[in-house]
Structures are given as structure tokens and as C-alpha cells.
Amino acid sequence: MLAAVPTVVLDDADLAGRTLAHEARWERLVGPYAKRRSRGERHPVHDFLFTYYAERPGRLRRWHPGHGVSLPAGAPHAAWRGYATDPATGRVVVPDTFLAERRVLVTTLHRLLRATERRPAHTGCFGLHEWAMVHGQADGDVRHALPLRLGSAGTDRVVEGHRIACSHFDAFRFFTDSARGLNTLRPASEDRADFEQPGCLHAGMDLYKHAYRLSPLVDSDLVLDCFALAADIRVLDMRASPYDLTGVPGVDPAPVRIETADGKREYAAAQAAFAARAAPLRRRLAAWCERLLEADAVAAAT
Template identity: 55%
Template sequence: MTPPRLTALAIAAWRERERAHQDRVDALTAGHRQRQRRGERHPVEDFLWTYYSVKPNELRRWHPGAGFSLVDAPDRAGWRYYAIDEAGAASVDLDAFLAKRAGTVDYVARLLLATRARTPQLGCFGLHEWAMVYRLDPAQVRHVGLPLRIGHDATDRVVETHRIVCTHFDAYRFFTPDAAPLNAIRPTRDSQPELEQPGCLHAGMDVYKWAAKLGPVVPGETLLDAFALARDIREVDMRASPYDVSGYRGADGRPLEPIPIETAEGKRSYAALQRGFAERGDALRVRVLEAIATARTHHARAAA
């Protein structure tokens, strides 16, 4: 069987895409980098740099994805999981990458396919954040510097008077001991592929995590679109939380207005935003799955 031919990108073409990628990263991370220099914190956006392990300088590194070669790119010999041919063209070293990350690739593909197969559930209303502060003393909450928008007692009543249906393990594991038994589901790490669904805001944010874990296999443009989705979701996640984040500004420069999910109007607003995120997340899942399929096809045919 003839190995699939790589699509060669001329140096002018791939350099232009690389510069566009770097410029976009610089714009996306400008606020974070300025705050770092000033020693300031942003409890909404900092999550993207603490919970997810990618740093701005790593995000700035552009990859064309599997199936492409970069003409005249010998400098990528020093990049992990890259191979240089005799003409100096660089491409993803799929043998090395899959030897190390095949398990991750398989898990991500299984998880994203399973998530896409499910109908979005839009009835959680972001109550996972409320369950994370349920019956805690003010000094015990995760974001100590942020006041609770309606106070601790009223926040507890919201948890007690709503049905909690969190499907995402990495949100559920931060529920307080008193809140965990109130959840209608008992998510675990092992059950994540069976429970993940596209309406979950955290599942949408995690598309960025999975794209980043696949490293050079995923095109840089897909990774940045996933980052932008994670940022947008994070803002809504905190606007709908019990915390008062009105003193902070979002990526568009405007103050973050609360989404009062304890009211009927707040619930409607949250569900509408959730629906939009589900659509954006699924479109990105398709792109990540396509990148995986390309890598697997090229690797299998080359091996054959």
C-alpha cells in the first residue's frame, strides 16, 4: 500500500499562517500578560491558565496538524514530535507521537464521539458552582476574595430548592460534602465517556484541554478556536455562579453582568447561552476528531 502523500505547505504560506496564529495568541493573552506584570489576579480568566496546563508561550507555537509538511523548516528539528526529511521539510512524527500518546488519542476520540452522540441537556443552570460553596464558611470558599452575590444563606437555599443534575466529573468532584449527595448523578472518572453531554459548559471548555493534549496533531487554528470557546464559557460560568464578578471585565472589555439563575429570566438566559455553546463545542469536536482521523490514516498507511 502506498503511504498517503503529505500536503506540502510552501514556506511563504506556512509562515503567514504561523504569524497570524502568533498575532492572535498575543491578542488573546494580552490582558493576562499585563496583569501578570502588575501582579494582579483575575478570578474569571486566570482559570484558563491554572486549571489548564498550557502557558501563553506554548499556545503561541503553531502546528499545521497531521497530514502536512512544512517546506524548508529545518528549525523544527528541535520541536518535539517533528521529523525532518532529506529536503529539510518538517512534519509531525506520527510514529513517535502515537508510540507515546496513543492511549490519550484513543480516549479523546471515544469521549468526543460519545459526547456528540448525546442530546444537549439544558436544565442544570450552572448550579455546580453553587454546590461548590454550599454550607461553607466564608473563609472556605474557593474564591475567597469574591463576595457571594445574594449571601451565603440565600445561596444555600437556591441549592436546596433546585434539582442538581451535574453530569461532569471535574465539576462534581468539587461539590462540598453536603452538596454531593444532592446531585441526581454520581459522576466518576471512569463513567465520564458515558455521561459527558454537549450542553455541559465544562465539557465545552474541555474541548480546549483535549485539543491541547493532542499537541502537534491538531492544527493551531483549531486549538485557538477551542481556547476562545473556553474563555467565553468561563465568563458565563462565573456570571451565572453565586459569586459577584461585576467588578471584573470580560474579554470584550465590558463589565461581567450577573446571570441570576435563581430567577426564571436568568434560567432562560443561561439556557440560551448554553445552547449556543453546545453548537460551537460540537463543531470543534468534529474538527478535533477529523485531526485524529487524519493522523491515524497517515500512520496506518505508512506502517502498512
């Protein structure tokens, strides 16, 4: 036996229907990027989901049911990473050996997800991480090929006039040298679970990363749910940034002016709404981790 836990058994019709539904959703969410890439076009907001995050569009297009599901003999999954054909039945599964190889990843992500979930959402950072990433930089040296709407000097004044409290290491590590010392927190790569909090926009976007890193152990519906959330958060992240989005296609160019009182209120309200959207996805991911760890323990004991 390749799987030591009871499985859900799908027939050919189930597989075909779920695959078609997934591919149609992929086309809506990911298809525009794939078309732009084929034409050699870049997008300064949306491409972040495929440059900063490492999952390839083609891999996202593959539908995975998750560990514990048995697919029909001859399913294309047999040739994909993480699957095997059961010699006793000819059916295709994610084997327990693959799960065992990812035990550390599942355990680490479970700890991070539950630790984040237990904390209250902090909505007072106002997206200053993007501003701190360009502090002290000339206009032409910034991270994105967009102008700074307040210019370099105006951007620096915003950074220096605010209390910066970035809890997310993967944002903090991109702060410029001059801005790093202005952050009131010192998150590091090894202590993410001690800092991550559910109000952080990047913690919400990173649910997508956690989900695809667990693939094919988790179902693809969850991965695309997290992708959709990340795509929406990314727009707010850039609208509240120091960049001028005028002329960027498909994005509301109106800035969230976090340097003003009204802008701060707008940002905090949107941040709280995204935290509420992220919460059930975080719980679903954590529940998957718990199921996987339980399945791994059962397999190890047999």
C-alpha cells in the first residue's frame, strides 16, 4: 500500500469535471499573466505574484485533490511530481513517502499558521514597508519601474516622520540600510512565528506561498483561493506605496495616501477587511497541516 490512511476515491467523471472547473478558474485568475508573458509584456503590480513568488503558471494549472485521494488508473497525475501508481490497484495517489519527505515543512508551516492566527490583527503599520524599501534612494534606483509620487525627498520625509513597526521579515529584509534602523521590530528568518500577525498584508499574501509549497498535498481549490486573495492584496499594497500608478493598466491609480489622516483610515479599514478574508484560508491551511501530520503519524506507525 502506498497510502496508509483511508482515501476518497474519484472516478473518471469526477476527475474530468474537477479538472475542467479548475482550469476555467485558472484562466480567469492566471490566464492574463500567461498571455502577457507570451507577448513579452510586464506589469508592475500583478507580475509580483509570479516573480517574487516562485510557483510557475503551468504548475498552478494542474488540479490536485490533495493527499488521501485516489485517482483513476491512467490519470495524468501519475507523471507529475509527488504522485505514484499503486501497483496493487493501478490507481494514482500521493504516496505517504512523499508526505514523509515534507514532514518538516508541514510542521513548520503549521506552527507559523497557528501562531499567526492566535494574535490580534494589528492595522497600524500603514504600508510603510514599501516606503522604507526606497528610503534614501534616488528616483531611478527604486525597486519598481514607476515614479515616486512625492519624489525621493518627499518619500524620505514620510518614512522619517512615522513610527515604523514592520513585523514581516520578508518585507523588512528589503528595507534600505538607512531605513532598517528605523523599524521598531527586528524580525528574522528563524523567528517568523514569533512576529507574524494576521493584519499584515504580506502575511495574507504569503498564504498563497504556503499553499503552493504544500502542493500536491493540499487541494488546488485552496491554492487558487489563496492566490485570489494575494492578487487583491497586492493592489492595495501598491496603491498605498510611494509609487505613482498612473497609466498602469487594470489598476485603480488613485493612491491610498497613507501620509494623511484620511489615507491612514482608508488603509486600516482595507487592511482589516483583508485580515478577515485571510482568516478562514489560514484556518483551512492549518487544518490541512493537521490532517497531513496525523496521516504521516499513522503511516509511520504501520
